[in-house]
Amino acid sequence: MSDKSAVRDLYAAGEPDYAVPPGETILEFLDDSGMTQREFALRAGISTKHLNQLTKGIVSLSPDVAEKLEQVTGIRARFWNRLEADYQSTRKRLQESRDPSVFNDWLKLLPVNHLVKRGQVPAEPSDRASRWEQLLAFFGVSSLDAWDELYEKPAAAFRQTKAYEAKVGAVAAWLRLGEIAAQAIPCEPFNKSGLQSEIPNLRSLTVLAPKDFEPELVKLCAQHGVAVVFVKEVPGSRACGVTRWTSPTKATIQLSLRYKTDDQFWFTVFHELGHVLLHEKKDVRVESDHKSNLEDPQEREADEFARDILIPPSQAARLGTLPSLASVRSFASEIGIAPGIVIGRLHHEGKRPYSWGNGLKRRFELVDEYTE
Numbered sequence: 001m002s003d004k005s006a007v008r009d010l011y012a013a014g015e016p017d018y019a020v021p022p023g024e025t026i027l028e029f030l031d032d033s034g035m036t037q038r039e040f041a042l043r044a045g046i047s048t049k050h051l052n053q054l055t056k057g058i059v060s061l062s063p064d065v066a067e068k069l070e071q072v073t074g075i076r077a078r079f080w081n082r083l084e085a086d087y088q089s090t091r092k093r094l095q096e097s098r099d100p101s102v103f104n105d106w107l108k109l110l111p112v113n114h115l116v117k118r119g120q121v122p123a124e125p126s127d128r129a130s131r132w133e134q135l136l137a138f139f140g141v142s143s144l145d146a147w148d149e150l151y152e153k154p155a156a157a158f159r160q161t162k163a164y165e166a167k168v169g170a171v172a173a174w175l176r177l178g179e180i181a182a183q184a185i186p187c188e189p190f191n192k193s194g195l196q197s198e199i200p201n202l203r204s205l206t207v208l209a210p211k212d213f214e215p216e217l218v219k220l221c222a223q224h225g226v227a228v229v230f231v232k233e234v235p236g237s238r239a240c241g242v243t244r245w246t247s248p249t250k251a252t253i254q255l256s257l258r259y260k261t262d263d264q265f266w267f268t269v270f271h272e273l274g275h276v277l278l279h280e281k282k283d284v285r286v287e288s289d290h291k292s293n294l295e296d297p298q299e300r301e302a303d304e305f306a307r308d309i310l311i312p313p314s315q316a317a318r319l320g321t322l323p324s325l326a327s328v329r330s331f332a333s334e335i336g337i338a339p340g341i342v343i344g345r346l347h348h349e350g351k352r353p354y355s356w357g358n359g360l361k362r363r364f365e366l367v368d369e370y371t372e
Contacts, residue, residue, distance in 0.1 A: 019057070019087050019090035019091045019142075020057075020090075021056065021061075021087050021137065022054070022061045022083035022084050022087060023055030023056060023057055024055070025080075026040070026054060026069070029075075037051055040072060043071075043072045044065075044068040044071070044072045049119055056140070057087065057133075058121060058122055058137050059122055060084060060088070061080055061081075061083070061084040063077070063081060065080075066080035066081050066084070091133050098129075102144065103128070103132045104128060106144060106147075107131055107135070109172075110169040110172070110173060111169060111173055111234055111235065114170075114234055114235060115135075115173060118177075120138050120177070121134045122134065138176065139151060139172075140179075147172075151172035151175055152172060154175065154244075154284040154286060155168045155169075155172040155175065156168050157284075157286075158171055165238060166237060166239070167236035170235060171236075171237045171238075173234050173237070174231060174237040174256070175242060175244075175254075178242065178252060178254030179244075179246060179252070181227075181230075181254075182227040182252040182254070183246075185227040185228075185229065186222065187223075187226065187227050187249075187250050188224060189225050189249040190226070190251060192224075194223070195221070195226060195273070195277060199309060201220060202217065202221075202269075202273070203270075203309055203336070204336060205217055206266050206337045206338045206341060207336070210364055214230070217269070221253070225250055225251060226251045226252070226253060226273075226276060227246070227251070228252075228269075229253070229254050230255050230366055231254055231256060232257075232366050233256040233258050237256075239256055239258065240255070240256050240258040240259055240268055241254065241255050241271065241286075242272070242284065243272045243276055243283075244284045244285070245282070248281065251276045251281075253272040255269070256366075257365070257366050260365060261361040261364070262338050262340040262362040263340045263341045263344025263345070263361055266310060266338070267306050267310065267344070269306075270306035271302045271303060271305070271306040272285070272302075273305070274302035274303075274304075274305030275298070277305070278298070278302065278305065279298050279302075283298075285298075285299075285302075307345075310337060310341050310345070311335065311341070311342070315331075316345075318331065319346060319349070322342070322346070325357055325359075328342050328360060338362065340360050342360075343356075343361055344361065
């Protein structure tokens, strides 16, 4: 046989360095069938939280659940049981290959108890090796190198430049929670000109109550490729907003309501929209407050964008002439924004003391997302 033979030597494939949970096959079924996770869980007689944890490999797929999956998908229970057995076998092999000192140091960074409380990590098993795998599954990564690149780097940069008290692991966990929430929001491909044209409509939402503006804000932004998600702050993260691109055609704006008044909230919304419209897709922008890093021109641009959208420069000159709260209400009504935003601007520019007019600011609270 010549050296140019078409016959090739075959080599055994190496062992994978990641474990694929049976939930990946569930997600493929959902994509193919067009079924939502809520409908699937209802048909299978399991909770949506349990289904979500199955898809991430956080909880085991029991024989009882395998039987329920067979009824919904038509795929034999023994297939699901085999997937689970293969997954657990691979996990065990990977656990044995991990460096305990490295992974234990990583574990110390993360707010594990808080993630358990939020239902993102199961209470049991709680041994260190199990926690490693649960947290890798939560972050959707197969290695610490991937975690460092996707979560640790932006979290560390935020800590260094914006909030010295922030904890890297808490910021990373909060970023991941937003990423998960954004996955559930279907968006049209990003349309910069469409989003720009929507700004006046978004601005008009400032006068509405949260139950009215929240769904409209999410809907209008999703129509132009931006997922807006509300995620309660992880203790120690000290973050109020973030802008990141989760795909080339989808941006995510994540809001924590760390600062609970309407002036702070809407400034954050338009600050993040400024990043989406003005700046590079590669950047992850995490905000701790509205005292942006003045050495960063992009932060200044986003501040100016939010400032001028909320109170246009043509009207801003009148701010110093408002002698009373009644005049603030009248001015706000005339230009079509919430009066609390005017009060916030007067405070920020030193035109009024911070003790003046706070009654016109509305306070917002995120509902408890920890329960099912």
